[in-house]
Amino acid sequence: MADPIAAVATAAGRGAVGIVRISGADLSGLIMAVCGRTLKAREATYLAFREHDGSIIDQGLALFFPAPRSFTGEDVLELQAHGGPVVLQLLLARCLLAGAHIDPVSGCAALPGLRLAQPGEFSQRAFLNDKIDLAQAEAIADLIDASTEAAARGASRSLAGEFSREIHGLRDALIHLRMLVEATLDFPEEEIDFLQKSDAAGQLFGLQQSVNQVMSRAQQGALLRDGIKVVIAGQPNAGKSSLLNALAGAELAIVTPVPGTTRDKVSQTLQIEGVPVHVIDTAGLRESDDEVERIGIDRAWDEIGLADAVLFLRDLSRADESDYLAADAAIAAELARQLSAQVPVIEVWNKSDAVAPGSAPGLITRSDGTSLVLSAKTGAGLDVLRRKLLAIAGWQSVPEGVFIARARHVQAMGKVEQHLHLAQDLLSVGSRSLDLLAEELRLAQNALGEITGEFSPDDLLGVIFSRFCIGK
Numbered sequence: 444m445a446d447p448i449a450a451v452a453t454a455a456g457r458g459a460v461g462i463v464r465i466s467g468a469d470l471s472g473l474i475m476a477v478c479g480r481t482l483k484a485r486e487a488t489y490l491a492f493r494e495h496d497g498s499i500i501d502q503g504l505a506l507f508f509p510a511p512r513s514f515t516g517e518d519v520l521e522l523q524a525h526g527g528p529v530v531l532q533l534l535l536a537r538c539l540l541a542g543a544h545i546d547p548v549s550g551c552a553a554l555p556g557l558r559l560a561q562p563g564e565f566s567q568r569a570f571l572n573d574k575i576d577l578a579q580a581e582a583i584a585d586l587i588d589a590s591t592e593a594a595a596r597g598a599s600r601s602l603a604g605e606f607s608r609e610i611h612g613l614r615d616a617l618i619h620l621r622m623l624v625e626a627t628l629d630f631p632e633e634e635i636d637f638l639q640k641s642d643a644a645g646q647l648f649g650l651q652q653s654v655n656q657v658m659s660r661a662q663q664g665a666l667l668r669d670g671i672k673v674v675i676a677g678q679p680n681a682g683k684s685s686l687l688n689a690l691a692g693a694e695l696a697i698v699t700p701v702p703g704t705t706r707d708k709v710s711q712t713l714q715i716e717g718v719p720v721h722v723i724d725t726a727g728l729r730e731s732d733d734e735v736e737r738i739g740i741d742r743a744w745d746e747i748g749l750a751d752a753v754l755f756l757r758d759l760s761r762a763d764e765s766d767y768l769a770a771d772a773a774i775a776a777e778l779a780r781q782l783s784a785q786v787p788v789i790e791v792w793n794k795s796d797a798v799a800p801g802s803a804p805g806l807i808t809r810s811d812g813t814s815l816v817l818s819a820k821t822g823a824g825l826d827v828l829r830r831k832l833l834a835i836a837g838w839q840s841v842p843e844g845v846f847i848a849r850a851r852h853v854q855a856m857g858k859v860e861q862h863l864h865l866a867q868d869l870l871s872v873g874s875r876s877l878d879l880l881a882e883e884l885r886l887a888q889n890a891l892g893e894i895t896g897e898f899s900p901d902d903l904l905g906v907i908f909s910r911f912c913i914g915k
Contacts, residue, residue, distance in 0.1 A: 445568065446467075446557070446558055447465065447467025447468065447470070447542065447554050447555075447556060447557045448465070448467070448557070448559070448560035448565070449466075449538050449539060449542075449557055449559060449560060450464060450559060450565075450913050451463055451464075451535055451913070451914050452464040452521070452915065453526060453914070455528065456528065457528065458526030460503075460525070460526050461524055461525065461527070461528075461530065461531040462521055462522065462523050462524075462914075463522045463524070463531060463534050463535050464519065464520070464521050464522075464560075464565065465519070465522075465557070466513075466515045466517045466518065466520075466568060467517055467554055467557065468517060468518065469518060469554075470507070470518040470519075470520050472541075472551075472552075472553030473520065473538065473541050473542055473553050473554040473557070474507060475553075476544060477492055477493065477537060477538060477541050478490055478492065478505050479491070479493055482505055482506075482507040482520075483507070484508065485506070485507070485508060485512075486506070486507075487504045487505070487506050488504065488505050488506075489503070490503075490505055492522060492524060492534055492537070493537075494537060495537075495540065495541070500533050500537060501524040501525055501530050501533075501534065502524075503522065503523045503524040503525065504522075504523040505520065505521070505522055505523075506521045507519075507520055508521075513574075514569055514574065515565055515568040515569050515572060515574065516568065516574045517568065517572070522534060522538075538557070539558075539559070541554070542554035542557030543555075543557065560913060560914065561908075561909075562911050562913050563584070563909060563910070563911025563915060564908065565914065566583050566584075566911055566915055567580070567904070567908040570896060576604075576607050576896050577894070577895055577896025577904075578606050578607050578610070578852070578895050578896070579601065579604060579607060580896075580907070580908070581601075581907060582598045582601035582602040582606075583602060583911070583915060584910065584911050584912075585598040585668055585847045585849075586599060586847075587915070589668075589847075590670075590712060590714075590719050591714050591719055592717060593667050593717025594668055594719070594847060597664050597667050597845050597846050597847035598668075600845075600846040601664070601846045601848070605846045606661075606664070606846040606847075606848065606852075607895055609846075610891055610894050611895070612653070613653055613859075613891055614888060614892070616646070616649075616653065617650060617884060617887055620643060620646050620647060620650065620884060621881065621888065623643050623646075624638065624643070624877060624880055624884060625881060627877055628878060638870070643870065644867075644870055647863065647866060647870060650863060651863050651864075651867070654859055654863060657856065658856040658857070658860065659839075660845055661848040661853050661856055662837060662848070663837075663838070663839060663848075664846050664847045664848030664852075665847075665848045665849060665853050666836055666838060667717065667845060667847060668847050668849060669719070669849075669850065670712070670718055670720055670721055670836075671718070671719075671721065671832070671835070671836045672721045672723065672749065672750050672751045673722050673723070673750065673751065673754060674723045674725060674747050674749075674750040674752075674753050675687060675722065675723065675724050675753075675754045675756055676725055676728060676743060676755055676756065676778070677727065677728065677754075677755055677756035677757060677758075677771075677774065678727050678728060678757075678758070678767070678770055678771065678774065679726075679728075679729055680727065680758065681727070681756040681757060681758045681793055682758065682793040682794060682819045682820075683724050683727070683756050684724050685793070685819035686754070686756060686817075687709060687711060687724040688819070690711075690713055690722060690825065690828075690829075691711045691713055691722070708723050708739075708743070708746055709724040710722070710723045715829045715833055716833060718833060718838050720832055720836075723746050725739075725742070725743035725746055726742070726743045728743060728744075729770065747778070747781065747782070748781055748782070750782075750786060751786065751835075751836070752786065752789065752832065752836075753782065753786065753787070753788045753789070754791050754828075755775065755788050755791065756791050756793050757790065757791065757792050759792040759793060759795055759797065759798055759816065760794045760797040760798055762798075789814075789815065789828075789831060789832075789835070790814040790815070791814075791815050791816075791817060791828065792814065792815065792816045792817070793817060793818065793819055794818060794819075795818045795821075795823060796818040796820050796823070797818075815827055815828055815831065851893075851894075852894050855890050855891070855893045855894050858886075862883045862884070862886045862887035863883070865883045866880055866883040866884055866887070
């Protein structure tokens with residue numbers, strides 16, 4: 444039996460209300476010690492929370508959720524007090540002390556083994572007690588951490604089980620297909636061809652189509668959760684800080700005519716159609732004798748190496764200067780050398796307001812659409828840049844119905860797609876490869892099970908729940 448656990452379930456700091464949460468096998472002794480009375484199930488009771496000597500710590504609401512109809516599947520007690528950090532720590536300490544107190548009549552502790560909860564331990568118990576699956580447990584943390592309205596709504600859908608129902612539907616179809624293959628393997632002497640009569644090929648094709656649809660929605664959900672990291676790079680005074688300020692709609696970075704003003708990265712998370720875009724302004728890229736500036740330039744290249752996309756900012760007002768173009772060409776070559784082909788580099792010509800209309804050199808126009816012209820000063824062209832960033836991210840502008848997902852979910856769905864593709868090849872061969880076909884279908888089912896936690900190793904669970912906040 445797991446130890447009973449307790450923790451402050453609300454965020455650190457002052458607030459109108461704070462909650463201390465306890466979960467365990469039998470909380471009756473603790474309830475009597477702290478609340479001084481029994482509690483009706485799922486009914487808020489206003490009362491005094493008392494110290495061991497009868498003095499009052501605070502007054503508030505107590506709610507008792509008996510097992511198994513509780514969040515964790517165990518008895519759960521929530522004490523809602525005033526949200527001062529000292530009050531909540533006193534109430535938590537009182538619960539821990541009351542749990543260890545030995546009753547003189549029974550000679551037993553009120554709640555033996557009561558201890559502080561580890562991060563995510565309440566949610567982990569809910570998962571282990573089959574109250575939620577792993578995807579729903581992760582959605583709890585995603586809902587808390589959501590940085591956009593669309594991400595919050597997507598996490599709410601996942602928490603309600605929408606993503607899990609999609610996965611279970613795929614699993615049921617996969618199990619049915621496995622049953623047909625196994626039947627053919629188990630009864631080879633029968634002349635009945637289970638696979639042909641049941642249109643196994645058609646079922647497999649339909650399953651692949653369904654997996655592709657769920658995969659697409661999962662990718663959109665992962666984008667809502669994680670967003671993309673965009674690094675603005677270029678020579679000094681190209682307008683990198685001005686572009687960050689223009690995209691953010693606030694003066695986040697210092698802008699001066701002096702080259703090399705930005706010495707370190709400046710980061711800001713923006714929302715574009717609900718998608719988080721983490722934009723990083725970096726030091727101007729050039730040769731420098733200034734030690735501090737060199738450190739900033741090194742950090743700029745470090746950030747570029749971690750980017751999902753790079754905005755290579757160029758100064759349109761200097762597009763006819765050979766020295767400037769040569770320096771830009773050197774930066775472009777280094778970007779090509781350091782970045783993989785999967786990381787797009789968008790060439791952005793800034794300061795269109797500083798040149799006469801129609802006088803921009805022809806070299807700024809690219810047929811592949813990776814070159815844009817804008818003005819960070821006036822805002823002209825910013826909407827085109829925003830749309831370009833969304834296109835690079837793969838956003839399809841369909842937030843309604845999208846559930847939140849994580850990178851590991853997308854990876855698992857990718858494995859499902861691979862196994863089903865191999866299964867299709869094996870099915871076309873015929874009865875000679877039925878055992879291999881059955882194995883590919885089994886592996887596909889296991890990959891689906893990784894999402895909901897049916898086939899998740901303990902070390903993965905430890906990593907997932909350790910990232911939750913304490914008390915959740």
